[in-house]
Amino acid sequence: xxxxxxxxxxxxxxEKEDVTLDCVYETRDTTYYLFWYKQPPSxxxxxxxxxxxxxxxxxxxxxxxxxxxxxTSSFNFTITASQVVDSAVYFCALKRDGTGGFxxxxxxxxxxxxxx
Amino acid sequence: xxxxxQNPRYQVTQxxxxxxxxxxxxxxxxxxxxxxxxxxxAPKLLFHYYDKDFNNEADTPDNFQSRRPNTSxxxxxxxxxxxxxxxxxxxxxxxxxGEQFFGPGTRLTVL
Numbered sequence: 608x609x610x611x612x613x614x615x616x617x618x619x620x621x622e623k624e625d626v627t628l629d630c631v632y633e634t635r636d637t638t639y640y641l642f643w644y645k646q647p648p649s650x651x652x653x654x655x656x657x658x659x660x661x662x663x664x665x666x667x668x669x670x671x672x673x674x675x676x677x678x679t680s681s682f683n684f685t686i687t688a689s690q691v692v693d694s695a696v697y698f699c700a701l702k703r704d705g706t707g708g709f710x711x712x713x714x715x716x717x718x719x720x721x722x723x
Numbered sequence: 724x725x726x727x728x729q730n731p732r733y734q735v736t737q738x739x740x741x742x743x744x745x746x747x748x749x750x751x752x753x754x755x756x757x758x759x760x761x762x763x764x765a766p767k768l769l770f771h772y773y774d775k776d777f778n779n780e781a782d783t784p785d786n787f788q789s790r791r792p793n794t795s796x797x798x799x800x801x802x803x804x805x806x807x808x809x810x811x812x813x814x815x816x817x818x819x820x821g822e823q824f825f826g827p828g829t830r831l832t833v834l
Contacts, residue, residue: 642822650811652766652825698765708820709754709773710780713765 613714630699638704647695727826744799746814755797758813
């Protein structure tokens with residue numbers, strides 16, 4: 608069975624603080640895909656990043672960085688110098704390769720509040 | 724800009740009165756999805772189209788139907804909305820099993 612766990616329900620930080628959103632996944636597949644999506648108060652989910660299971664290279668995009676570790680089945684997301692506009696719900700997600708690969712397994716989401 | 728468009732953004736219907744939500748895309752993606760999202764929950768997949776092939780999730784109620792007349796358009800029909808069907812409905816697209824691009828959603832209210 609596949610599962611995505613985001614243990615942090617809500618996080619509140621003050622602007623300019625760094626914050627890490629945790630994501631732990633479970634899958635028996637050797638090939639799979641991991642994603643992060645952002646859902647701001649407007650409601651539209653926005654794709655942030657995709658990582659393939661065979662690519663453990665970490666990625667940085669501006670203030671955003673992702674740490675993928677297969678050994679611990681984690682795909683954590685760090686926002687450096689957070690801003691009020693980062694306030695949103697963030698979903699970590701998993702897709703399998705092959706049969707059933709169109710279904711995205713979402714975590715429950717982490718709501719991030721960034722206070723000015 | 725290439726995008727996913729959903730109409731209407733807000734829909735109010737009466738209990739039991741059929742409603743249709745629409746989604747269009749300019750991304751030319753071959754997969755289209757419909758999700759239901761209730762407050763403070765993750766999106767729940769209702770069904771998806773892979774090209775013309777329709778794939779229903781096992782737990783999607785029969786009350787929900789979908790049509791995809793062409794690559795660009797997809798419709799969600801709710802035949803007899805109940806109070807429990809009030810939610811945000813999200814349309815998304817992807818190229819094969821890649822990342823999904825979501826529309827802004829339609830918020831459905833059932834009176």
